Amino acid sequence: MANNIYNVANKLLGVKGDIIRVRFRVEGRVLEAYVPDDEMWGAIKDILLNREYEYIPGFELENLKDKVVIDIGAHVGLYSLLASLYAKKVISIEPHPVNYRLLEINKFINNAQNIHPINTAIIGTKFVRSVRLCQSVHSGGASIMIESSSKCYDVPAQTLNEIVENYIDDVDSDVLLKMDVEGAEFDIFRSLDIGLLGRIRFIVMELHLKYGPLYDIVEKLKLANFQICYFHPPLIAKHAKPRIEVKDLLKLRILKSMIYLIASIGKLKNNDLVILFAYR
Numbered sequence: 405m406a407n408n409i410y411n412v413a414n415k416l417l418g419v420k421g422d423i424i425r426v427r428f429r430v431e432g433r434v435l436e437a438y439v440p441d442d443e444m445w446g447a448i449k450d451i452l453l454n455r456e457y458e459y460i461p462g463f464e465l466e467n468l469k470d471k472v473v474i475d476i477g478a479h480v481g482l483y484s485l486l487a488s489l490y491a492k493k494v495i496s497i498e499p500h501p502v503n504y505r506l507l508e509i510n511k512f513i514n515n516a517q518n519i520h521p522i523n524t525a526i527i528g529t530k531f532v533r534s535v536r537l538c539q540s541v542h543s544g545g546a547s548i549m550i551e552s553s554s555k556c557y558d559v560p561a562q563t564l565n566e567i568v569e570n571y572i573d574d575v576d577s578d579v580l581l582k583m584d585v586e587g588a589e590f591d592i593f594r595s596l597d598i599g600l601l602g603r604i605r606f607i608v609m610e611l612h613l614k615y616g617p618l619y620d621i622v623e624k625l626k627l628a629n630f631q632i633c634y635f636h637p638p639l640i641a642k643h644a645k646p647r648i649e650v651k652d653l654l655k656l657r658i659l660k661s662m663i664y665l666i667a668s669i670g671k672l673k674n675n676d677l678v679i680l681f682a683y684r
Contacts, residue, residue: 423506426482428452429649430465430489437510439480444656451482452650453660455641457582457608460633460681464644465490471606472576474567476526477584480506481519486648488516491580495571499525499537499559500546524560526567526583528591535561540586547586549615564592568600576603583609590616593624601628607682614676621680630682636673 426448427436439448450456458464468490475484476497484496484507496511496519498504504523511519525535525548537559538550572579581604583589589611607630611618618634625632650657 426452426653427651429651430486431646433489435485435514437480437482437485437514438506439482440506443479444653447479447482448653449656449660450637451486452648453653453657454639455644455648456637456639456679457483458641458644459635459639459679462683463580463606463608463681464641466645468580471578471580472572474571474579474581474583474604476564476567476582477586478507478521479503479584481510481521483582484519485510485514485516487580487582488514488519492518493576494519495522495567496520497522497524497526497567499523499548499557499561500539501557501559503546520571522567522571524562525588526564526585526592527561527588528563528593528595530563530565530595532561534558547588549587549612564596565600568603572603577605579604580606581609583607585610587612587615590620593621596624598624598628601625605684607680609680611678611680612676613678618678618680625682628684630684632680632682634678634680636675637677637679638674639679 422441424441471491473487473491473494478484478496478498484494488494535548537557539546539555
């Protein structure tokens with residue numbers, strides 16, 4: 405159902421496979437980003453309009469002040485750009501070579517000097533330095549979990565243990581992990597050292613349930629004394645602060661309202677996907 409809605413939305417939005425420029429304002433600061441147009445019903449809607457990763461109190465942008473943010477699956481950097489306005493440091497991790505290049509461009513044009521891009525996949529297996537990343541139907545859906553595709557890349561790989569050990573200083577006690585890795589999250593979390601997990605205070609992540617049970621993630625987080633809540637999307641953080649003013653996307657906003665109204669009448673949720681929030 406979710407894929408059907410995605411495909412219909414893209415047709416109505418006139419997606420052509422182009423790169424578009426998106427402009428948005430946050431507390432007087434004007435930002436812009438180059439984004440594949442197939443992400444109008446993906447990253448642009450979810451991060452800039454719905455603000456899914458800010459759905460519960462404590463995860464809003466204004467609460468990122470002085471935090472270190474690890475953005476795994478950063479795509480072209482929309483969430484990283486927003487986080488960079490408040491966070492002390494943003495470690496922005498993206499394996500896809502095209503998305504990573506756009507991430508670097510978006511960092512440069514916004515002079516976001518506290519974003520530290522890393523071109524790597526995050527995996528659960530130690531001592532593996534390269535993995536096969538395959539393209540999905542849209543630019544944000546590339547995954548190491550896809551077995552076959554018309555377009556694949558060999559990309560560098562690291563574990564989350566290595567990222568925490570190498571990029572988080574001992575004095576960084578206020579760390580938020582945001583993760584969207586298209587199904588690889590279960591392998592990543594199984595291998596994550598419980599001591600290193602203890603260095604993270606906030607987690608927001610997408611869980612693709614066809615790749616593993618929610619129980620596995622929840623139990624490991626409980627062992628590290630996290631409080632946990634989770635929801636099936638779509639999520640809309642109506643009161644998230646500060647306000648984000650998005651320019652030039654009137655057609656997307658109208659279409660989103662129409663589709664969500666129809667979905668609410670039919671009580672439609674994406675039951676294959678969970679957005680999990682954890683904090684301690």
